[in-house]
Amino acid sequence: MVQDSIQVLQAQGYKVTKPRRQVLEILDRAQRPLSPYDIQRLLRQQGKYLNHVTIYRILDLFYSLNLAHKLLSTGGFVKCTLPSEEGCHRFMVCHRCGAIQEFVDPQLCLQESKSTRNLGFHTEYHFSESSGLCSNCYRKQLQKQGNAQP
Amino acid sequence: MVQDSIQVLQAQGYKVTKPRRQVLEILDRAQRPLSPYDIQRLLRQQGKYLNHVTIYRILDLFYSLNLAHKLLSTGGFVKCTLPSEEGCHRFMVCHRCGAIQEFVDPQLCLQESKSTRNLGFHTEYHFSESSGLCSNCYRKQLQKQGNAQP
DNA sequence: AACTAAATGCAATAATGTTGCAATTAGCTC
DNA sequence: GAGCTAATTGCAACATTATTGCATTTAGTT
Ligand SMILES: [Mn+2]
Ligand SMILES: [Mn+2]
Ligand SMILES: [Zn+2]
Ligand SMILES: [Zn+2]
Numbered sequence A, B: 001m002v003q004d005s006i007q008v009l010q011a012q013g014y015k016v017t018k019p020r021r022q023v024l025e026i027l028d029r030a031q032r033p034l035s036p037y038d039i040q041r042l043l044r045q046q047g048k049y050l051n052h053v054t055i056y057r058i059l060d061l062f063y064s065l066n067l068a069h070k071l072l073s074t075g076g077f078v079k080c081t082l083p084s085e086e087g088c089h090r091f092m093v094c095h096r097c098g099a100i101q102e103f104v105d106p107q108l109c110l111q112e113s114k115s116t117r118n119l120g121f122h123t124e125y126h127f128s129e130s131s132g133l134c135s136n137c138y139r140k141q142l143q144k145q146g147n148a149q150p
Numbered sequence C: 001a002a003c004t005a006a007a008t009g010c011a012a013t014a015a016t017g018t019t020g021c022a023a024t025t026a027g028c029t030c
Numbered sequence D: 001g002a003g004c005t006a007a008t009t010g011c012a013a014c015a016t017t018a019t020t021g022c023a024t025t026t027a028g029t030t
Helices: A002-011 A018-029 A036-045 A052-064 A106-118 A135-148 B002-011 B018-029 B036-045 B052-064 B106-118 B135-148
Strands: A068-070 A077-079 A090-094 A100-103 A122-133 B068-070 B077-079 B090-094 B100-103 B122-133
Touching: A002 A018, A018 A036, A018 A052, A018 A077, A036 A052, A052 A068, A052 A077, A106 A122, A106 B106, A106 B122, A122 A135, A122 B106, B002 B018, B018 B036, B018 B052, B018 B077, B036 B052, B052 B068, B052 B077, B106 B122, B122 B135
Parallel strands: A090 A122, B090 B122
Antiparallel strands: A068 A077, A090 A100, A122 B122, B068 B077, B090 B100
């Protein structure tokens, strides 16, 4: 996974540096969106130090190359988990446990474009996040409710 | 328009204060998303002064009452222009002139929920922003291209 | 090993948010 | 309209997040 991103960096003529590797690995392991300072803290816990400016610049780069996305609701960054070809990358975010999942849905994109076109707008990108419960948290929720009022 | 919001404040037992009126009017006139400090600057240009803390708190309130939305792409606030009943409020954002338009599309919501349900997710809210060109900017764009390469 | 453009670190500064508490005010009662 | 009080605002201090210019280091190349 990290390897894929490194390939992209090389292919685009960017250097594969130690700080960039480190940020990539942190993002790869993280199961939630991370802010630049989150990343700095996590690295520090591993005895590694990166200047926050460096982290900002690295995230900017990753973002511009679509190696990472910026979640709209939280503002945190996540590593892209999909092949870059496909269109608009969407997110589901569990507001209980913070879990996130990326997905695409071309049909949804199409309908979305159609809908805005009808309103006179020529859409190029979609930003879409769905907030709710992941399957785990939903199951737990059901059990709790079931016990409370059977 | 401002009047509607004032009614909501009263109905919910919140005081209708001068600062709240002022922020409401700024948001109402604005044709783009505004940050708290944007609002402070705009008010200052009218010779009015509000402490930024006050503006933050007012925006929090408006947000919690759905009188204002926080645009995800820019982080700025906009006044809600729709009746509150309907479901998920979506935005189109022109990345040329910054114009925004709010709309609803129940069908889109439905399909979005269905799509995430298929992936095991139980969605409660959608955040959706479409970025592109408004009809004005699109027309201008066409003309420019037309002249460049006829 | 030496070279060089690219990347990082550092320091200073700017911008954005938050908190506790004192002073003010909107809406109510009389 | 004057007085009352809870709600709201202002102030001050502080915390967090983000940006900029320049010196230093380093990845990739020769
Ligand atoms: Mn992606
Ligand atoms: Mn709305
Ligand atoms: Zn969950
Ligand atoms: Zn436009």
